[in-house]
Every structure is written in structure tokens, then in C-alpha cells.
Amino acid sequence: MSKSIAIFSCKKIRDVNCIACIKCFKAFSDRAGEFERYLDEDDVEIVAMSHCGDCPGLLIPRTVLLLENLRAQGREVDTIHFGTCLVKATETAACPINLEKMKNILETKFNKKVVIGTHNY
Structure with a gap:
């Protein structure tokens, strides 16, 4: 059974x-970083990529639209x-998004698995 992935990036960092x-x-x-979890799976694809909605963040309504x-x-x-840009934004750029809280909300509200991070470079 194929798996599909969506990625949310930081609007301010993306393309900068x-x-x-x-x-x-x-x-x-390369199945590196947080994508290593799919190492033994061939039928996985990225089906969507979006940004957070900008500060202070509109992640929930953007998820609904996505x-x-x-x-x-x-x-x-x-x-x-x-x-990873969202992770770095929260660690170094005073991004107000609480990723753990957003993870819990998205998993509960939309019944989707959420992974914090994508790569380590």
C-alpha cells in the first residue's frame, strides 16, 4: 500500500x-534524516508541499485547504x-509556532501522523 507525504515549510525561510x-x-x-523511516518502503511519495501560513502561523487552516x-x-x-526550516525557525528565529502542540492538534483533528523535521543538513 502506498504512503503519501505532505511537507510544511517555514514561509520566511523557504527560498531564502x-x-x-x-x-x-x-x-x-536518499531516505536521510527523518525520511530514514521510509528506508524499506518503495511506494512512498511526496504529494504536497506548503508553508506554515507565515507568522504567527495559519497552519490549521492551511492544513484544511491542503x-x-x-x-x-x-x-x-x-x-x-x-x-527542518520550521524546526530551525522555532529554535533560532523566535517563531511562535509550538511544533509539539501543532503536532498533537493535527494528529487529533485530522487523524494524520505528524513528524517533526525532514533532514539534518
Whole structure:
């Protein structure tokens, strides 16, 4: 059974420090970092990529829109990854998003697995 992944990035960091999320796509392809969990799985794909909605964050309504748009295209998402840029934004740039709290909300509200992070470079 195939698995599908969506990634949320930091709107302020995306395309500033990491052009076109190249690092996330490379890590996924290499099954590196948090994508290592899919090492033995061939039928996994990234089906969506979006940003957080900007500070102070609109992650919940963006998730609703993302899931609605996927369903309209006959697609689903099994796992949501918070990009490493979101992790770094909360650690070094005073980003107000509480990733653990958002993880719990998304897992409860949308019944999706959420992983904090994508890669380690």
C-alpha cells in the first residue's frame, strides 16, 4: 500500500536559506534524516508541499485547504512532516509556532501522523 507525504515549510525561510526546498527533496530521495523511516518502503511519495501560513502561523487552516485540495484531486496524505526550516525557525528565529502542540492538534483533528523535521543538513 502506498504512503503519501505532505511537507510544511517555514514561509520566511523557504527560498531564502534553502531554494526550492532542494534539501527536503534530496533527503527524501536518499531516505536521510527523518525520511530514514521510509528506508524499506518503495511506494512512498511526496504529494504536497506548503508553508506554515507565515507568522504567527495559519497552519490549521492551511492544513484544511491542503487536505481539501488533495481530496479534490483524488489524493490523500498519510503523514505530514514539519520541515527542518520550521524546526530551525522555532529554535533560532523566535517563531511562535509550538511544533509539539501543532503536532498533537493535527494528529487529533485530522487523524494524520505528524513528524517533526525532514533532514539534518
